[in-house]
Amino acid sequence: MTSHLSPDSAAPDPASPLSPAPTAGSTGGADLLTARLVLRPWSGSELAAVLGGLRQPHWAADYPDDGDRVIAGFTAGHPEARGTYGQRQIIERASGLVVGGIGLFPPSDDGSVEFGYGVVPSRRGRGYAPEAARALVAFALAAPGVHTVYADVEPANPASCRVLEKAGLERCAGSDGLVRFRATAPTG
Secondary structure, three states, rough: OOOHHHHHHHHOOOOOOOOOOOOEEEEEEOOOEOOOEEEOOOHHHHHHHHHHHOOOOOOOOOOOOOHHHHHHHHHHHHHHHOOOOOOEEEEOOOOOOOOEEEEOOOOOOOOEEEEEEEOOEEEEHOOHHHHHHHHHHHHHOOOOOOOOEEEEEEOOOOOHHHHHHHHHOOEEEOOOOOHHHHHHHHOO
16 A cells, blocks of 8 residues: 555544445446546455465456455454455456556544555556545535545655656655645545
8 A cells, every 4th residue: 555554544433424326337336447447445355365375367466466355354354344444356348357446445533534545566657546546536526514625745755746646646744754635636
């Protein structure tokens, strides 16, 4: 994952403003679709395969990477993180291969929500990360009570900073040695 996230992050609160609701670009309120990607909530069988080290034919050759394993462990320990407003796998529409992950973490009481993402090395440089980030950010900002979506990045990771800039997030002050990028809902 490129964002500063840990498997110890709190699980989404089912009563949070991020309650499932069908949105444009989704199918049945679960999958988010972009021009080239499907952002699909983790299934139990996908979690079991990643955590068990069982190769699946619909995975890119270098999937899962270390970040995907961390997120699978987090998601397995917090089943609510498999919902519409949780963690997702990034799937290439053209090939049907899983090529990474992206997901939202629980919103804070002030209406902001963190997200993180990662794309396997074989699929980097294709614009998948900013495409997935734009879709997830728009989806989160459409949720009732959410006004800010952000990602914290280590300054030593300029590639992730470029991804977030390409996705339309604004660089702002960070803390704990991290750079924060955010998008806010339009006012008015």
